[in-house]
Amino acid sequence: MQHSHESTPFSKRDFPIVLICDGVNGPANIGSLFRISEAFGVSEIIFGNAEIDLDSSRMKRTARDTHLKVSCSISEDLHETTKHLREGGYLIVALEISKHSKPIKDFKWNRSEKLAMIVGNEANGISEDILSTADMVFHIELFGENSSINVAHATAIALYQLTGL
Numbered sequence: 001m002q003h004s005h006e007s008t009p010f011s012k013r014d015f016p017i018v019l020i021c022d023g024v025n026g027p028a029n030i031g032s033l034f035r036i037s038e039a040f041g042v043s044e045i046i047f048g049n050a051e052i053d054l055d056s057s058r059m060k061r062t063a064r065d066t067h068l069k070v071s072c073s074i075s076e077d078l079h080e081t082t083k084h085l086r087e088g089g090y091l092i093v094a095l096e097i098s099k100h101s102k103p104i105k106d107f108k109w110n111r112s113e114k115l116a117m118i119v120g121n122e123a124n125g126i127s128e129d130i131l132s133t134a135d136m137v138f139h140i141e142l143f144g145e146n147s148s149i150n151v152a153h154a155t156a157i158a159l160y161q162l163t164g165l
Contacts, residue, residue: 103138
């Protein structure tokens with residue numbers, strides 16, 4: 001029998017991770033990002049550079065009430081937001097395939113240190129302006145011909161890699 005949300009065998013853990021979503025606007029992706037963030041102990045999601053409808057029934061169905069459990073905000077200026085996070089002691093990393101990106105499996109992170117991870121939309125990725133604010137850029141190694149995967153799936157893989165023990 002499947003466990004209910006309240007009866008999973010897992011210990012709840014929170015991590016000092018902020019997820020920054022640059023241009024992510026699809027209700028299903030937003031709902032999935034809430035659900036994934038709650039599952040991996042993300043402290044906050046910040047959306048920017050997109051029209052976000054947090055009242056969308058599609059988003060709410062996909063999120064399965066996790067949008068009520070993960071702190072969220074909408075930034076009018078993601079460049080300024082990343083600057084503010086850095087000043088607050090956050091390491092800013094981006095999840096993007098680029099000339100200088102490194103495999104995320106090689107990233108060593110002390111799970112008590114503050115981390116902000118930027119993700120972008122599938123069509124355009126992370127904008128150059130926001131990508132330039134990252135201290136480091138990482139990618140998920142893919143082995144097919146496709147150069148990208150869905151933002152929610154990529155975020156789940158990255159958070160699993162980052163929070164795994």
